[in-house]
Amino acid sequence: MNPTLPVLIWPIPDHTMMNALDFADPEAQPILTEIQTYLNSFVSPIANRIDQQKTLLSESLQTLGNLGIFRLGVPKAQGGLGCDRRTLWHLSLQLAQTSGALAFLVAQHQSALGILLEHTEGNVAQTYLADLVKGQVLIGVSFSHLRHNPVDLQAQPTSKGYRLQGMLPWLSGFQHMTMFVAAAPLPDQRILFALMPFINAQQASGGILHLSLPLPLAAVPSTQTVQAEVVNWLVPPEDVVGISGADWIALRDRQQLLRSSAAPMGCARASLQILAERADAKNLYHHFRDRWHRLYDQIQGELENLNPPYHAQLRAAAIHLAIQTSQAALIASGGSALVLSHTVQRLYREAMLYTVSGLNAPLRHALMEGLLLEGHRH
Template sequence: MEDIVTLATRLAEEVLSPHASAVDTGERDLARNLDVLAEHRFYGAMLPPEAGGLGADPSTAALAAEILAGGCLSTTLTLGQHQGITGLVAGQGAPHFRERWLPGLASGRVRSGAAFTGAIPGPPRLRATAAPGGYRLDGAAPWVSGWGMVHVLGAAARDEDDRIAWLLVDAEEAPTLRVRPQQMLAANATRTVTVEFEGHFVPADRLVTVATQAEHAAGEPFTKRLNGSLVLGVARGAVELLGGGAWRAELDECRAELDAMADIDAARARAGEFAVRAATAAVVEGAGRGVLADAAPQRLLREAGLMLVFSSRPAIQAGLLERLAPGTASAQ
């Protein structure tokens, strides 16, 4: 059996990278890539083999995600939202809940998107109110990927005590659940939408867990590290076009800083700036052919731009502004 990194490398080289431009332009259905990853158990990458996963430890999972994202960002971004929900169910779901949902999530027979709005610090944009037999959701989740390709949404909403209630919501439009497509700078193949809830009922047996904001914040550094793998993946794609060398050495430095998690926000900012710089150099080196609609350099540059704001937080934004435009962050 191939080790996880070798498997990720093979799939990136043989499946994802050759079709990345076609996915980006809509000529290839992203779901075809996701089916391949499900077949190779990446939907449950961090679950043990006996639970249908690959048994990846955190550092291996992060590197595998980077390699896959270097092949196709849209594919890996969509997969990553599912994996986050799978990890939540595996780690915090009650035994009966895991028994019901984990086999399908691990295999990819049940696919999940993520509506993390209620878990973001600050005033809640999505609320869960107790109702007879369950909860009612009100508010919006602006960045939900995979619509039309996922069966459920892992939704984080604040309850009456300002705790975070995690619920599995059927990913189906209804009078109380409406979606609006988002047209993004890049990765539109992810079918990212804004989901609006208006008194949307969710049965009590769809509650995964309830966490305080402090409990959720304790896991944020690792979440930022995994999200940083997508940033590194875009940079990795550009470095491959540039032939490695000093570019690869800097990519390795960025990865080491993220792995250390000593200052995860600063490490994310450095990785984001590096991805933009490497992708820009790839466009320059590609000259005229690099800006054609189906060319990898221009796609990577757009993806690097998207990564500047993907899963960002104020400290990451400030670090990026300081790197890209010194003095800008402090002036705000």
């Protein structure tokens, strides 16, 4: 196998593997068909280059926006197609199966779009929502710091709006997106969402937004993740996305536990394709394929259930499976997989990304518990 070119990873023939088209209503099927064709024909052959080259990632992200990917999860009342969570879960799986970097930035825009959809009465939604749904404007988001104590960024109400002070430790999409939504707790612990420019900026009032150089990440480096220092930044009323309750991040984390299992399952699926092509890895392939299908069936049986606590265990199982299947593909591929441009090298690093993405307390506990159980089995 050429270490610089990925094999086409869509799909492995398997009658038990469903995709987004199998669940979408007729109105969404043409868009999904175009997206699948684009991912298979254009993205998959250059996925390793997309992982490293921001220009290719930007082009792919913009193409997906033009094809209508961001319309799929938006309610019809707001100009979308109102796809259900099963359709969206399978689409997320297919994206991650093809390119983790592209899947990651699609998720960033979708997360920001979701926040605006929670505050459709706000000025920002009124101004930008239609363009965001069409993918004509791409937008990032930063809220992972809300899981920290104390929170790195704080908001204070003033007579002219709100003032932000502090740090944003994780902000992906620099030079891919033109704006981002920042989350900051107010003195009463409610969460302010503010629209900010995705550039170094200084306000006439003295506020400063300073972005770091892109962080040298081990995984999905082309997503251009930076840190931001925010000094006395004034958020005028027209840039206020909305205000949510103090429990916003806890509620969101519970809602996303199972939805976010799609990406590691897609990563594992791609590693299975590598194993399927190795005659000397037949036993490994069948072992992990069977595990994949058992977990897939469990997740599908839970997608309609509303956030029970054991969803953390299912998400953790998906992450552990992504790690183990990529490790198996690494072993099967040998030393060539150490080359940065190798498909297995990319999948192995993407599995690491999913280990820390959205890492809240229940998920961290479930991941550690899974490691302990694995150790006891041996």
